[in-house]
Amino acid sequence: MKITQAKVIVCCPGRNFVTLKIETDEGLYGIGDATLNGREKSVVSYLEDYVVPMLIGKDPQRIEDIWQYLYRGAYWRRGPVGMTAIAAVDTALWDIKAKAANMPLYQLLGGRSRDKVMVYTHANGADLESTLDAVGKAIDQGYKAVRVQSGIPGVAGTYGVSKYGGKYEPADSDLPSEDVWSTEKYLNFAPTMFDEVRRQYGDQVHLLHDVHHRLTPIEAGRLGKELEPYHLFWMEDAVPAENQEAFKLIRQHTTTPLAVGEIFNSIHDCRELIQNQLIDYIRSTVVHAGGITQLRRIADFAALYHVKTGCHGATDLSPVCMGAALHFDFWVPNFGIQEHMAHSELMESVFTRDYRYADGYFTPGEKIGHGVDIDEELAKKYPYQRKCLPVNRLEDGTLWNW
Numbered sequence: 001m002k003i004t005q006a007k008v009i010v011c012c013p014g015r016n017f018v019t020l021k022i023e024t025d026e027g028l029y030g031i032g033d034a035t036l037n038g039r040e041k042s043v044v045s046y047l048e049d050y051v052v053p054m055l056i057g058k059d060p061q062r063i064e065d066i067w068q069y070l071y072r073g074a075y076w077r078r079g080p081v082g083m084t085a086i087a088a089v090d091t092a093l094w095d096i097k098a099k100a101a102n103m104p105l106y107q108l109l110g111g112r113s114r115d116k117v118m119v120y121t122h123a124n125g126a127d128l129e130s131t132l133d134a135v136g137k138a139i140d141q142g143y144k145a146v147r148v149q150s151g152i153p154g155v156a157g158t159y160g161v162s163k164y165g166g167k168y169e170p171a172d173s174d175l176p177s178e179d180v181w182s183t184e185k186y187l188n189f190a191p192t193m194f195d196e197v198r199r200q201y202g203d204q205v206h207l208l209h210d211v212h213h214r215l216t217p218i219e220a221g222r223l224g225k226e227l228e229p230y231h232l233f234w235m236e237d238a239v240p241a242e243n244q245e246a247f248k249l250i251r252q253h254t255t256t257p258l259a260v261g262e263i264f265n266s267i268h269d270c271r272e273l274i275q276n277q278l279i280d281y282i283r284s285t286v287v288h289a290g291g292i293t294q295l296r297r298i299a300d301f302a303a304l305y306h307v308k309t310g311c312h313g314a315t316d317l318s319p320v321c322m323g324a325a326l327h328f329d330f331w332v333p334n335f336g337i338q339e340h341m342a343h344s345e346l347m348e349s350v351f352t353r354d355y356r357y358a359d360g361y362f363t364p365g366e367k368i369g370h371g372v373d374i375d376e377e378l379a380k381k382y383p384y385q386r387k388c389l390p391v392n393r394l395e396d397g398t399l400w401n402w
């Protein structure tokens with residue numbers, strides 16, 4: 001079998017998506033997600049100007065060799081742009097191989113390890129009252145796990161909360177909008193929020209929270225300790241994780257489970273965190289961590305240290321990533337949870353997918369491959385529109401972590 005063509009499809013049905021379609025001389029094709037929120041066109045160029053010409057004529061069944069060719073062959077290894085491009089190729093090749101084997105991708109990975117995949121959804125509101133309502137709605141929809149984010153008293157707008165009402169889409173303007181942040185006001189508010197959620201909804205529902213890289217290690221230790229009475233499923237991205245060792249300080253102060261990794265693109269980004277058991281969940285997923293091929297390596301390494309998977313699943317990861325991730329989730333032995341920030345109907349309209357939601361769980365579907373496809377003609381109706389993620393400043397104007 002030979003690769004005859006690879007197309008990069010860019011569309012914006014409510015938000016930007018980049019999709020790679022690899023075609024072969026035997027009529028089979030595979031689809032991969034190549035979306036990098038706020039830097040989409042960089043990945044388009046990396047694929048179109050460099051990777052696609054290298055793929056033509058190669059045997060698509062040689063998934064590992066092509067992964068090594070694109071990783072080692074780049075010389076300039078790792079990084080979000082290159083690894084997202086490699087991930088898109090890898091996902092498309094796994095899609096082709098599973099189709100050639102006439103089986104769903106999870107079967108090719110080793111068969112299912114569970115009957116269904118537990119997911120968590122997002123509940124957020126501009127204030128505590130609307131956030132509590134959103135949690136109740138998520139529970140009524142059957143979710144067993146809910147991520148709770150709220151506007152903070154005295155802080156105008158914040159991560160995870162729509163500025164204009166309606167669905168939250170962080171990449172909200174042509175050039176970065178500017179958010180304002182106060183760690184003090186946040187730290188004083190967060191325990192109250194979870195106290196209210198537990199008081200209103202009890203202990204059964206799993207509660208998650210995303211700090212979104214905004215604390216120092218000792219602040220994260222304080223928050224984790226203060227949230228212990230509320231038994232969070234995880235506290236995510238408490239601290240920027242370039243310095244993996246810094247998580248030792250958080251661990252010394254709290255038993256609140258820690259999750260990190262949605263912005264990692266290599267196993268090396270999380271090696272110390274995992275082997276020193278500084279985290280409990282690894283958030284890396286198919287589209288940004290080099291595809292199924294590297295994500296499997298990360299998960300298997302994590303399993304040695306009791307770390308479970310918790311794949312990222314925001315709306316800026318396309319239904320192609322969600323589909324591939326659900327097949328991965330169905331197989332992976334040390335599964336933890338899968339994020340499901342629901343795409344809008346418009347976003348989903350250009351993709352066909354086989355995964356299904358029921359009562360807090362997903363199943364990946366039984367179609368051959370990963371079960372997701374893109375309607376190229378319909379995608380043309382929604383041309384790319386540059387949208388950047390916000391930047392974040394402290395109240396004194398200091399540029400901080402968004």
Ligand code: CS2
Pocket residue numbers: 037170210212262312313314315316339341389
């Ligand atoms: C967030 C993401 O879902 C999450 O855990 O961290 O929504 C993140 O903000 C976006 O993926 C950034 O593009």
Ligand code: MG
Pocket residue numbers: 210212236237262
């Ligand atoms: Mg996150």
